[in-house]
Amino acid sequence: MAVTVKPQTAPLDVARIRADFPVLSRTVRGKPVVYLDNAATSQKPRQVIDAMRRVFEEHNANIHRGVYEFSERTTAAFEEARAKVARLLNAPSEREVIFVRNATEGVNLVAYSWGRENIKPGDRIVTTVLEHHSDFVPWQQLAKDVGAQVVVVDIDDEGRLRRDQLSAELRKGAKLLAITHTSNGLGTVNPVKEIAAEAHAVGATVVVDAAQAVPHTPVDVQALGADFLVFSGHKMLAPPGSGAVWGRTALLEEMRPFLYGGDMISRVTVSMTEWNELPWKFEAGTSSYVDAIGLGAAVDYLTDVSLERIHEHELSLVGYLLPRLGEIPGVTIYGPKTLESRVGVVSFNIEGIHPHDVATIFDREAVCVRAGHHCNQPLMTRLGVPATTRASFYLYNTIEECDALVRVVHAAKKVFGV
């Protein structure tokens, strides 16, 4: 399997980047940690930790409420974080960025608020076998509740979406297309722009799960042509508890709030309530504002390094790892075998060793990988395996860490005598 990368941009100064991440210098049982579980969550740079610490130490107060200095400063930092996210996504307006706790909450917001008003009995919801449970279960349950139908588009044997099947299903009619931009299980990147155009041509609304895309590649919501897009902050250097839904103003304006309570109102009487304006209409209660401010700092960090370069860096690691891993007898790699339209996720199995045993043996060498179904049970069923072992890269990973991974694969084989 020959894979090569043609770098378009200057390589990353990974040593310098690593110095920003305190946790990466830790050891586990005396061994330097090799963190290869970035699709699950990312580590945090000092810049993000400091931004959050500064709020607590210098001006913490509830947002949108106080008329005193601390509250105004915290509110300004929170809204500045929103502006940073809007710029990152090239959103036409900051009002289209709604802070939520994570991608899952984002999909649920859309499913409850937009979905319950718009999906009618008999409607078709088209989705894919690549979806994370977060972008599948909410639609499956919505369909059950309203009597709609969920259609699941398959992949080919390299883990790429069956475009022919997707087009055919869209042509039969669809009210909604729920599609992952990038697969967390296989690393496949879907051609969302073309697909969104096709979906719009049949009148479908397009929800994009970009939880594995926004952290790793430039994502431009206007270029993609999506209607809603969700992601989580914790996978992109920001704290857990941060994340966002982007949606088109026209859709968001029409939607009812998802959660009711404080902050999302403009006027309440005993008999009625007027909703606040966008985006606050969807942000009931005290937001995780410190997390959101951390997300803003993470966006700064990623844009300073450049997402194009991060993406190329990850591909160079995949290009290095794939042939070395693939040539080991008994190793099966799932997903794309070339670097085209993929990210730094490598899912594999070692014949004769269950992924959990693999991960346990890796752990003793301080190599952190994910073993399991990755919240992708329909995908695992499609692949015909109960689980896989998954290594996933980020900007701070190195070629040496790829070598460490290959070494522990050999070690696991030795322990099991396979």
Place this chain on the structure above:
Amino acid sequence: MDDMYRDYILDHYKNPRNFGELEGATHTYHDSNPLCGDEMTMQLKIDDGHVRDVHFVGKGCAISQASASILTEEVKGKTLDEVKAIDRDHVLANLGIPISPARVKCALLGLKALKGAAWGLTAWPGEEVKAK
């Protein structure tokens, strides 16, 4: 030397004892751990309150399979009441390896299926979940 993947654990994994469908089973219970995809069926042939024979059919990680295999060796000949009294600490001690918190479920899947069979359960109490 490996702490967890000792030779006897790997031997039980690769050559599971009392493995396969048990003909004439009187008690059968199936359980699974969807998180890892482990599957486990325990079958007992009970006669006069004693375990005359026991088999299991399973697939999954080395820990779940070895633990079940070791368990079947132990319960053969025991009374049903003795089987019902086996507890998790006993099974973990019997395995003889350190089990990290994340793997305890694997180590105990065989016991869970065995208890389900011994008590004649159709579903584990509290787990009579219905698919939604």
